[in-house]
Amino acid sequence: MNDDMRPIAVIGAGFSGTMTARHLLDRVGGRRILLCERGPTFARGAAYSTDDPVHLLNVRAENMSAFSAEPNHFAAWLEGLGDIPPRHVHRTPVGTFVSRVLYGRYLTSLVQEPLSTRDGAARFRIVPDEVVRLEKRPAGGYILHLACGRTHEIAGAVLALGNLAERADETPSRLVRDPWSARFTEGLEPGRPVVIVGTGLTMVDIALSLSASGFPGPVLAISRRGLVPGAHVPAGPWKLAQFDPLAEAPLSRMLHAMRRDVRAAAEAGAPWQSVIDAMRPVTSAAWQRLSVSEQARFLRHLRPWWDVHRHRMAPPVDSRFRQLVAEGYLTAAAGRIAAMDVLEDGVAIDWQPRGTGRTERLAAQRVILATGSPPAASCGDPLLTSLEEAGLIRSDPHGLGIEADGAFQAIGRNGAPSEALWAVGPIVRGSLWECSAVPDIRRDAERVADSIGARLASPS
Ligand SMILES: Cc1cc2nc3c(=O)[nH]c(=O)nc-3n(C[C@H](O)[C@H](O)[C@H](O)COP(=O)(O)OP(=O)(O)OC[C@H]3O[C@@H](n4cnc5c(N)ncnc54)[C@H](O)[C@@H]3O)c2cc1C
Missing domain, CATH: 3.50.50.60 (FAD/NAD(P)-binding domain)
Incomplete structure (x- = not known):
């Protein structure tokens, strides 16, 4: 195969991988995109594979569009469905909350859409198998090994492995x-x-x-x-007044400033939820400014409090x-x-x-x-283990996932970005922190696709 036209593989077809693959279609010239998924369904991933309608999205439907440039995309899709059983859609004073079953259907439509065009059908390849190894080629790119034994030559790969989990229990066990x-x-x-x-x-x-x-x-x-x-409550927008998440300050001072903002908001009649929401656009940048030891202090002492306020x-x-x-x-x-x-x-x-x-x-x-993802090093994932052994990835300093730089390039054992290997979604939360919900991932999927497009345009 002409080396210049080798495909890009996206490994993992949850929300992160599916959206990255979609954006890549417009950014990699005529190359093919391989979207590889080991599970039985594409696009849904761990979060949206449930078939239990009692599981609702924890983000308002108004903020669950898959495209940051089209904030009404999901709402319009919902409208287009016509009659929906009421247990799937809850209209509340805080906003609309839909079942994750229904959102999963929306995501499935996002995989089907490109396949319905001529160009998409030719270039968007669904690969229903587990990627077990990436072998670096001396001349650049990788050989991708599937569990079934087949291989693909690829120019580069995106790791979108998501929320790491223990392997599924075979039988309902104790x-x-x-x-x-x-x-x-x-x-x-x-x-x-x-x-x-x-x-x-x-x-x-x-x-x-x-x-x-x-x-x-x-x-x-x-x-x-x-x-x-x-819980979500009616919460208008709040402009942070006391607290600058991007200021160089020790964690303890940042916490005091944040509490001052919460008090100021309360005096103005706004709930704490408004303050947490105001922090969201800058949380990732604030995390990256903390030293590794300050990040570790946050994880040790503040994370349980952060989680119950942030994820509602x-x-x-x-x-x-x-x-x-x-x-x-x-x-x-x-x-x-x-x-x-x-x-x-x-x-x-x-x-x-x-x-x-x-x-x-x-x-x-x-x-x-139900204590969250296991550390990347201990989940026994064959692909991660092989990449680590080859020195192409390393755990982030907190063991939450793998390390990536600001352009989503995976960082190798030697501390340098690995050639043509990117990572997106919750797997890089140790590096980026606020990167595991749809409103963050939809933006990151575009950014990683931009980064890959730019790299392919200037291979040197
Ligand atoms: C239960 C739950 C509920 C959530 N609810 C919400 C919500 O309401 N709103 C919100 O914004 N966010 C929610 N989230 C956050 C969620 O993390 C993101 O919305 C998003 O689904 C993450 O997608 P992902 O693709 O990164 O990960 P995942 O959904 O975990 O997908 C990763 C995929 O990669 C596949 N994979 C892994 N390794 C390989 C391999 N080697 N080869 C092939 N395939 C592989 C897996 O099978 C999986 O399908 C929820 C998360 C969970 C766990």
């Missing part, structure tokens, strides 16, 4: 490591508790699914602080969650799990409720881990 597997509701007996480790948005999803499946409870959710996410529940989810708590179906507790023993018929847990100094024993019939 200890569920993959919280996005719907199978955790199967085979439960009434009366014996289910324990969820983690009290964030994933815990809320799990609790709602358990209740909708008919499991009568009880459910106990445990995390170190027992903090649960806040849709109002219908919030009211259902409160109802489950009020009915005693669900308890969210602060504590530390000291030991967990997986037995034939359940899981024995020793845990220490926060501030009590005592250890309690609990006999759960199932434990579901």
Whole structure:
């Protein structure tokens, strides 16, 4: 094959990979784009593969367009659907919140669209397989190895591997490591508790699914602080007055300034949500200005607080969650799990409720881990392992994912950007932090495509 026309591979077809592939079509001349996905569906990824309508988007539909230049794109698609069952669309005073099932359908249409044009059908290739290795060619580019044994010569690749997860549990087991597997509701007996480790948005999803499946409870959710996410409320725009996220300042001073802004907003009748929303456009830049040790302090002390303020529940989810708590179906507790023993018929847990100094024993019939992505180094992903061994990527300093520079180039073992290897989406959150939700990824997908287009235009 003419080396100049080798395709670009996008590895992972969740939202990040799908949108990057779409933008690349317009930026790489006549080259083909290979969109590789190991899962059964394209475009939906972990977040939008659910078939449970109780799972709603946690961002208003008004802000979920896949294209930053067309803010009404999703809203127009919704309108075009005509009659939609009410459980999929919730119009609230805060905005419209739709089911993730419906959003998944929207994303599927975004993969189908380019295939319906002549140029798209010729250049947009869907590759339904797992990429297990990228082999660097001495003359530039890579040989991409698929799990089935086939290979492709490519000019470059984008890693859009998303929210790293433990491999899916094959059967509904006593200890569920993959919280996005719907199978955790199967085979439960009434009366014996289910324990969820983690009290964030994933815990809320799990609790709602358990209740909708008919499991009568009880459910106990445990995390170190027992903090649960806040909810969206009507929140007008707020202009940061006291707090400059881009100022060179230690984290503690930034926190005080932010609290002053929250107080000022409250005096003006605006909720804390307005202040958090005002920070969003500059959060990533602020993160990148912190030193590695300040970032580590943030992760150690502030992250649980940040997460529950930043990632909020849709109002219908919030009211259902409160109802489950009020009915005693669900308890969210602060504590530390000291030991967990997986037995034939359940899981024995020793845990220490926060501030009590005592250890309690609990006999759960199932434990579901909802503590977030495992560190890149420990998730056993064959592609990441091979790239790391080849020195083409390295973990970010906090082990949240892999390191990338401001142009989304993956950083290799030697600290330099790896040739023709890019990364986008939650996999680079250690470097960019605010890069894991649709409003951020849609912008980043365009930027990474721009960066690749510019690189191909001047290969030197
Ligand atoms: C449960 C949940 C709910 C969320 N809800 C919202 C929301 O309401 N609003 C919002 O803005 N954001 C939400 N998010 C944030 C979410 O991270 C982003 O919206 C977005 O879906 C991330 O997309 P992604 O493509 O980066 O990752 P993913 O969706 O994780 O996709 C990555 C894909 O890569 C594939 N893959 C990985 N390795 C390989 C390989 N070697 N070869 C081939 N394929 C591979 C995986 O199978 C997967 O399909 C949610 C996240 C989760 C987990």
